Amino acid sequence: MMKKLVILISLMMLIGLSGCHGKVSNTVFEVPETFDETKTYEITFWAKNDSNKNQVAVYKGAIEDFEKIYPNIRVNLGLYTDYGQIYNDVITNISTNTTPNVCITYPDHIATYITGANTVVTLDELLTDEKYGLGGSEVKFDGPDIGEMVPEFLNEGIINGSYYAIPFMRSTEALYINKTYVEKMGYEIPEVVTWDWIWKIADEAMARNEDGTYVINGQNVLIPFIYKSTDNMMITMLKQLDAGYSNDDGEILIFNDSTKEILKEIAKHTALGSFSTFKISSYPANFLNAGQCIFAIDSTAGATWMGSKAPLVDIPKDQLVEFETVVRPVPQYDVSNEYMISQGPSICIFNKSDPDEVLASWLFAQYLLSNEVQIGYGKTEGYLPVTYKALNSAEYQDYINSSGIDNDEHYSVKIDATKLFMDNTEHSFVTSVFNGSASLRTAAGQLIEETCKGVRRGKTIDDEFFDSLYKDINSLYRLDQVGGRGVNKDLGELPAASKILIGSLAGVWILIGAYVLYKNRKKGV
Amino acid sequence: MKKLLTVLFALMLVFSLTGCKKKGGTEPETPNVTAVNTYADFVAANNDDALELLMSVQGHQSWWDNKVTIYAQDDDGGYFLYEAKADEETAKKLVPGTLILVTGFKGEWAGEVELVDATFEIVEGKGKVYDPVDLSDIADNADKLKEHMNQKVALKNLYVVSLDHKDSDSDPDLYINILAGETAYSLCVENYLTNPDTEVYKIAKDLQPGSLIDIEGFLYWYEGPNPHVTAITVH
Numbered sequence: 001m002m003k004k005l006v007i008l009i010s011l012m013m014l015i016g017l018s019g020c021h022g023k024v025s026n027t028v029f030e031v032p033e034t035f036d037e038t039k040t041y042e043i044t045f046w047a048k049n050d051s052n053k054n055q056v057a058v059y060k061g062a063i064e065d066f067e068k069i070y071p072n073i074r075v076n077l078g079l080y081t082d083y084g085q086i087y088n089d090v091i092t093n094i095s096t097n098t099t100p101n102v103c104i105t106y107p108d109h110i111a112t113y114i115t116g117a118n119t120v121v122t123l124d125e126l127l128t129d130e131k132y133g134l135g136g137s138e139v140k141f142d143g144p145d146i147g148e149m150v151p152e153f154l155n156e157g158i159i160n161g162s163y164y165a166i167p168f169m170r171s172t173e174a175l176y177i178n179k180t181y182v183e184k185m186g187y188e189i190p191e192v193v194t195w196d197w198i199w200k201i202a203d204e205a206m207a208r209n210e211d212g213t214y215v216i217n218g219q220n221v222l223i224p225f226i227y228k229s230t231d232n233m234m235i236t237m238l239k240q241l242d243a244g245y246s247n248d249d250g251e252i253l254i255f256n257d258s259t260k261e262i263l264k265e266i267a268k269h270t271a272l273g274s275f276s277t278f279k280i281s282s283y284p285a286n287f288l289n290a291g292q293c294i295f296a297i298d299s300t301a302g303a304t305w306m307g308s309k310a311p312l313v314d315i316p317k318d319q320l321v322e323f324e325t326v327v328r329p330v331p332q333y334d335v336s337n338e339y340m341i342s343q344g345p346s347i348c349i350f351n352k353s354d355p356d357e358v359l360a361s362w363l364f365a366q367y368l369l370s371n372e373v374q375i376g377y378g379k380t381e382g383y384l385p386v387t388y389k390a391l392n393s394a395e396y397q398d399y400i401n402s403s404g405i406d407n408d409e410h411y412s413v414k415i416d417a418t419k420l421f422m423d424n425t426e427h428s429f430v431t432s433v434f435n436g437s438a439s440l441r442t443a444a445g446q447l448i449e450e451t452c453k454g455v456r457r458g459k460t461i462d463d464e465f466f467d468s469l470y471k472d473i474n475s476l477y478r479l480d481q482v483g484g485r486g487v488n489k490d491l492g493e494l495p496a497a498s499k500i501l502i503g504s505l506a507g508v509w510i511l512i513g514a515y516v517l518y519k520n521r522k523k524g525v
Numbered sequence: 526m527k528k529l530l531t532v533l534f535a536l537m538l539v540f541s542l543t544g545c546k547k548k549g550g551t552e553p554e555t556p557n558v559t560a561v562n563t564y565a566d567f568v569a570a571n572n573d574d575a576l577e578l579l580m581s582v583q584g585h586q587s588w589w590d591n592k593v594t595i596y597a598q599d600d601d602g603g604y605f606l607y608e609a610k611a612d613e614e615t616a617k618k619l620v621p622g623t624l625i626l627v628t629g630f631k632g633e634w635a636g637e638v639e640l641v642d643a644t645f646e647i648v649e650g651k652g653k654v655y656d657p658v659d660l661s662d663i664a665d666n667a668d669k670l671k672e673h674m675n676q677k678v679a680l681k682n683l684y685v686v687s688l689d690h691k692d693s694d695s696d697p698d699l700y701i702n703i704l705a706g707e708t709a710y711s712l713c714v715e716n717y718l719t720n721p722d723t724e725v726y727k728i729a730k731d732l733q734p735g736s737l738i739d740i741e742g743f744l745y746w747y748e749g750p751n752p753h754v755t756a757i758t759v760h
Contacts, residue, residue: 049692056692081693089695282635286748315748453642456573457630 026097026118026351029358031129035138037072041360043101046078046086048345050301052312054380062373066364069140073360083109083345087438094119099350101361107156107430108438110164110348115435121349123163126362134366143370144387152425153386157346159433165346167386168368169377171301172340172421172428173232173330176284176413178294180323181205181216192335193328195237198225198295199265202274205294217321221292223276225269226284228298230277231445232341237262238444239341239429240333245444250434252479254444255470263451263466270455279449280456286314291321297330300382300417301344307413327416329424340421342428344383375399379409382417384425391422436482443477558626558648564601567640570631576640580604581652582623583677584743584755586717588616594717595619595645596675596743596753597627598655603675605745607632609643624652637746638674657741665706670750678752680705681739682760683712685732697721699729701754703738712740715753728757736760 045063049055056079063075078100080086087109093099094116105113114120127146131138135145146154150167157165175193182189187201202224207215214222227233234254238245241262244253269275278284284296285305296306304312307325332338347368349361367373374390377383379399385391400419404412421428431437450469454461474480560579567576580597587593593616595606606627611619619625629643657679663669664680686709689700699714714729721727732738742754 051692053692079692079694081691081696085693085695280632280634286635319748453573453630457575458573 026353028118029121029351029355031125031132032355032359035132035359036356039356040072041357042074042076043357043361043364044076044078045102045364046080046100046104048080048083048086048104050381051081052380055377058373058376058380062368065372066367070363073364075364101350102365103348103350104168104345105348107159107165107346107433108441111159111433111435111437114159114164118351120164121351121358123166127163132359132362139366141367141370143366144389148387148389150386150388156342156430165348166365166369168345168347169383170342170344170386171299171383172342173297174300174417174420175328175330176288176296176298176306177326177328178288178323179326181294184216189326189328192338193331194335195331195333198331199269202269202295203272206272206274217291219292223281223287223293224274225295226276226278226281226287226293228278228284229445230448231441234262234444234448235431236330236339236341239339246432246437246440248432250436250482252440254440255474259447260466263447266448267451267455267461270452277449277452280452283314289313290315290319291323300421303382303414303417304411309407311408311411325413327413327420329420338427339429340424340427342430382414384418384421439477439482440479443473443479446473557650560626564599567631572631572633574631576631577628579626582619582625583621583655584718585619588613598676605637605639605675606643607639607641609645618647622652622654624648624650635747665708667708667750670744673744674746676744678744679741683738683740685734685736685738687734688732701729701732710750712752712754718753719755725755725757728759
């Protein structure tokens with residue numbers, strides 16, 4: 001009986017502890033004195049592409065070149081087309097200690113990754129290490145030194161006072177305009193457009209012919225203004241109005257009257273049919289290229305899809321309409337005080353038990369900042385390299401100055417979009433990063449999406465609607481539990497795995513107690 | 526002591542089995558509920574109109590984050606329920622022929638006419654598993670194909686032009702660019718419906734340009750016909 005009991009207890013403990021498999025707390029990474037090149041390293045790199053085969057080719061080329069320089073490091077590439085998917089997979093792999101070594105990600109996401117102790121390597125020492133830091137004496141390729149990084153972009157990787165990421169590429173949003181239609185309506189396009197200007201023209205464009213077709217395009221379909229990322233739309237509008245969104249302490253400030261006024265304005269134009277979103281209607285580029293949209297706001301990293309001569313097109317060729325495309329900054333409330341969001345991929349490094357493996361990861365991450373990769377990847381879309389070394393190079397300058405010589409690598413809309421960000425870096429901004437900032441970002445967009453849906457579905461858009469919307473979004477994204485607040489609040493029901501674990505542990509203790517009682521009674525104690 | 530332990534184990538067993546309770550009874554042949562709307566109402570509705578419809582599940586994509594995307598049909602036409610709300614337990618019960626009562630809104634995304642923000646309940650009663658409707662005769666006519674949007678269809682003698690891979694290891698959709706007569710469009714082997722372990726995916730990834738194929742699938746739409754393929758036969 002006793003043997004059976006012991007086996008049973010052991011089994012239950014094993015089952016009980018199986019939920020924790022692989023969850024090993026990493027030690028703090030310290031830069032090794034010397035990189036051991038007698039050992040071989042196999043590292044994993046999770047990379048994001050914009051469904052753009054040229055970007056995949058740059059990643060593969062970078063790995064091939066890097067492996068020639070460091071033959072003892074093998075890099076395995078994992079491809080993604082969605083930041084959200086990388087985030088989900090990283091979260092899943094943190095619990096089993098199977099994270100990749102190097103990962104393309106957003107700083108918002110890193111803020112969640114670092115809630116696990118020593119999960120992500122802090123780069124403070126690595127960046128400036130004399131031997132292996134940026135431009136270090138032992139680095140075997142011609143990478144940038146720290147003074148050659150664009151400081152605004154580099155500093156976006158600071159979370160809680162430490163560097164947790166280096167920038168890989170930067171982009172902003174651009175307003176892609178069908179100039180042909182705007183001029184047909186009798187308007188000239190200013191260098192910087194205002195929200196009032198864009199709403200006015202979008203509304204006017206809804207005029208119809210007697211047969212029901214739209215005057216401007218003669219078609220049955222027209223959505224004059226489509227915004228791809230409503231997250232960015234709300235964040236940018238609030239920034240331009242100097243209204244609350246969040247602060248560095250992780251306080252949620254978005255549920256304010258300015259937000260309500262923005263939503264009321266959006267609701268008005270949604271009701272007229274002059275505004276819609278990607279989530280509701282589909283890609284702005286597809287409508288723009290079919291002559292069914294006049295103003296499309298999307299990332300500068302989506303520029304190769306914009307315009308009737310775009311190198312990448314997602315609609316049947318017979319639906320393409322000829323028009324001239326111009327690129328402008330996103331609309332502004334105050335043209336003398338412009339704001340546009342800074343976004344784009346960053347790189348983080350995950351901690352491992354072998355410091356040399358981490359150093360190998362860092363060397364590869366650093367290689368992604370070399371001119372070969374920066375310029376190569378920058379050319380694939382309207383991305384801006386993040387180093388002065390690349391930006392000021394003859395090769396890059398030649399590329400930028402060759403706008404429009406072809407509709408492929410030198411596609412004018414793409415290079416105009418890149419220049420737009422180059423010329424406006426000082427007007428770019430980022431939002432505070434904290435654990436929960438990714439949820440807040442999604443919630444910001446959802447406020448717009450739900451307002452648009454509410455209008456389209458015949459709801460009355462009044463204070464009652466907004467009160468209910470604020471409450472629902474706050475609850476859905478648990479915004480009262482993120483950042484510096486709400487840590488003692490009810491976190492809801494425990495997940496099933498946790499319940500099983502706790503149940504198993506309770507069972508083990510009950511059996512141990514029963515066994516002790518049984519043994520003591522037998523001994524007559 | 527033995528008695529005590531026996532009672533203890535019995536109790537633990539009872540607790541652990543409470544989640545496994547199964548409903549008894551047999552399913553009625555005909556559904557005991559009716560829906561407010563019909564397929565004709567769905568077709569006639571404007572985008573964003575609210576609808577309640579009764580339909581039989583024909584397939585679904587993998588469940589994630591309390592959402593499941595469903596392909597369904599009734600005697601009159603097909604439906605695509607984009608990210609219908611469902612917990613994992615409910616999603617697991619969805620098999621071809623499961624009868625569901627759906628409330629949602631009509632939507633249109635890149636040409637795909639669908640039901641969005643939908644919720645559903647599984648209804649007792651016998652649903653139907655439909656045979657694919659053979660549209661080979663109109664495979665080259667997008668306007669005519671559109672009338673069968675979302676249905677389970679069969680298309681024969683499609684000429685493979687090329688194969689594109691979505692550059693994502695986590696969501697590795699395959700796109701088969703084909704010619705139906707002179708008309709070009711893409712078929713999608715949708716990873717969330719038929720992942721790389723499935724027979725159809727294995728056949729698709731090895732397709733060669735110039736092959737002639739017959740397919741079955743759900744007639745999804747993305748800026749034109751874009752069937753989500755469930756079976757491929759290479760001539």
